[in-house]
Amino acid sequence: EHDYFRYHPMPEITDWMWLMVEDHPDLVTVVDYGRTHENRTISLLKIGLDTGLKKKAVWMDCGIHAREWIAPAFCQYFVRQILQTSKTDPKMELMMKNLDFYVTPVFNVDGYVYSWKDNTTRLWRKSRSASPPGCDCQGTDLNRNFDSNWAVGVSSNCCSSRYCGTGPMSEPETQFLTYFMGSWKDDFLCFLTIHSFGQMLLFPYGHPNFTASNYAELMEVALAAAEAIQEVHGMIYKVGIASDVIYPFSGSSQDWAHMLGIPLTFTFELRDNGTFGFELPEDQIQPSCEEAYSGVLHIITYAHDKA
Ligand code: 0X9
Ligand code: ZN
Numbered sequence: 366e367h368d369y370f371r372y373h374p375m376p377e378i379t380d381w382m383w384l385m386v387e388d389h390p391d392l393v394t395v396v397d398y399g400r401t402h403e404n405r406t407i408s409l410l411k412i413g414l415d416t417g418l419k420k421k422a423v424w425m426d427c428g429i430h431a432r433e434w435i436a437p438a439f440c441q442y443f444v445r446q447i448l449q450t451s452k453t454d455p456k457m458e459l460m461m462k463n464l465d466f467y468v469t470p471v472f473n474v475d476g477y478v479y480s481w482k483d484n485t486t487r488l489w490r491k492s493r494s495a496s497p498p499g500c501d502c503q504g505t506d507l508n509r510n511f512d513s514n515w516a517v518g519v520s521s522n523c524c525s526s527r528y529c530g531t532g533p534m535s536e537p538e539t540q541f542l543t544y545f546m547g548s549w550k551d552d553f554l555c556f557l558t559i560h561s562f563g564q565m566l567l568f569p570y571g572h573p574n575f576t577a578s579n580y581a582e583l584m585e586v587a588l589a590a591a592e593a594i595q596e597v598h599g600m601i602y603k604v605g606i607a608s609d610v611i612y613p614f615s616g617s618s619q620d621w622a623h624m625l626g627i628p629l630t631f632t633f634e635l636r637d638n639g640t641f642g643f644e645l646p647e648d649q650i651q652p653s654c655e656e657a658y659s660g661v662l663h664i665i666t667y668a669h670d671k672a
Contacts, residue, residue, distance in 0.1 A: 399541025413465035431476030442654035511621035556622035565634040571607035590660040597656040
């Protein structure tokens, strides 16, 4: 039995992925779509009914930042919920027919493994790429490394936890995601990237000079999703464009996905508001996941019904 309300090290998450395939062979496959700097596999679960028809898709990634452990926990919970409810809820059954969900439970695998190593590495954020010439620190912030107006409002100091890399897509992880999604880009309705912490629902752009053409739609969907979140345990999520609510910067996966043409692109910052920060206690995994699920469900239902 997989315990959804504990944090799991990488090998257990990999085992869990295969468990999902075993439990729902009609709906779930594992897709390996990349390799990390340290040569670990980056995998996702593709979830949906194979109808033989071309389908629209929803993207979700968790764990682009190593220390944000609640994010991979949420991806696991999300997968369990959609699989369970597809058997009981006609609406989810329909979504499984019409959509494919691509869920990467841990995107920054090297960083995540490193954050599990010991107490001194628990708060690692970046990848584990080699230090660039003339600099002594390892790792790139993968959420500054995408090809979206790269290197505006970011750090080029390789020792910064927000180091953007030596160039756009300099990192293998970023490249693999770009190539994988790029080849299917017209199929994706929705791009959700899960972080912590701060309780926010953000949408493009993080770069201050750009406004999304569908800003009004993104705002409306985000506000309704935040309301759905609040209904579950009363938690308030702030809503808005990333550059207003948090801070302006470029090279995020969210901005990149929207520039690629994926209309419904959102960043979730899960619990909490700073009391425990990245080290969210395990007794908050369940309520965090329950409320975030409600917000995500609103967004994917909207995407499905619109398509
Ligand atoms: O800074 C980040 O990458 C995200 N916050 S975190 O504390 N999880 O590191 C914010 C991502 C928001 N997205 C954009 N501004 N595009
Ligand atoms: Zn993050």
